[in-house]
Amino acid sequence: MRTARFLSLFLGLMVLFDGTRSPAVAEPLHPVRLVYFWPVQGFLLIPIVVAQAQGLYRARGLDVSIVLPPDAQTTARMLATGQAEIGMESRTDVIFAANISLPLTAIAGFDQHNSWCVVGRPGQAIDLGHLRGKTIGVFTDSWTAVMMHLLFARNGITNPDDVQQIITQFEDLPLLLAGRLDLATNVAPFSVADSIAETGRMPSLACRDRTGVPDLPIWAYTASPRWLAAHGDDARAFLAATHDATAWSISHPDEAAALFARTYPMVDSPLYDRVGWHTTIPYLGALPELLQQSAVSWAALAGAMHDIGVIDHVRDPKTYFTNAYLPR
Incomplete structure (x- = not known):
């Protein structure tokens, strides 16, 4: 009996002692601000919202938020001035930025066809x-x-x-x-x-x-070379989570659109978001193509822009994009 009391007291003290130890400190999430190409949220943000809601970014150590630009011409400048880390904008923005030596790199594609x-x-x-x-x-x-x-x-x-x-x-x-x-x-x-x-x-x-306009992708995820040099792992984590969220949103279009509509109920109607996302999906390409970019499509877009005189020089496609941060 005395032994049993001693053992009970010993175990109680061990529990008390264990409870006084400091818990393991979780690694802080890395903040990543994504700036959209439009001053109002739109259903093209569905993969981002899905990744946020399903904890895909947090699971990879990121705290991703959405930032809206004041107009449709400011996304690249916000990245260059450190007001956001990743952008979602048209590929023509990237080529125009290169034409004026504004540092901007496309790190992934959003779509594969011109809609x-x-x-x-x-x-x-x-x-x-x-x-x-x-x-x-x-x-x-x-x-x-x-x-x-x-x-x-x-x-x-x-x-x-x-x-x-x-x-x-x-x-x-x-x-x-x-x-x-x-x-x-x-x-x-x-x-x-x-x-x-x-x-x-x-x-x-x-x-x-x-x-007669060429069948080329419209939008890309972009970042400044300076941020990429210091935060390459964050770029890879962002794209890995975004890839998975995009694939899920394609496979579950109604659920993905409904999630976006609940997140931003004052922007558009659930019908608008559902129809818009269903119409978007065919332009994203087959699942193996998600987020992929090609030198051929970048060269074709720059060449078309040069032919109509809106840029003065076609640069090496590597000036415009990289696939180094895509999921393997």
């Missing part, structure tokens, strides 16, 4: 051979600017002033539906989501097979 289109009202016939005298809604981003140059070059418009381009800041579909524009421009996912949510009908679309 940019000329948009008409539901049921409207789009005649690209008769663009002169038309009013066309355009946005201020660099991809739209380059695609409009290419559209004109491919469809016989030698004087851009022959077409009235109306700048729209956030949405052009309301102006199109109201008859204040003859045509609009946008990527197919946003155009389809807009039209279905507003009218329940598909818009008319003239996409790359009719416009």
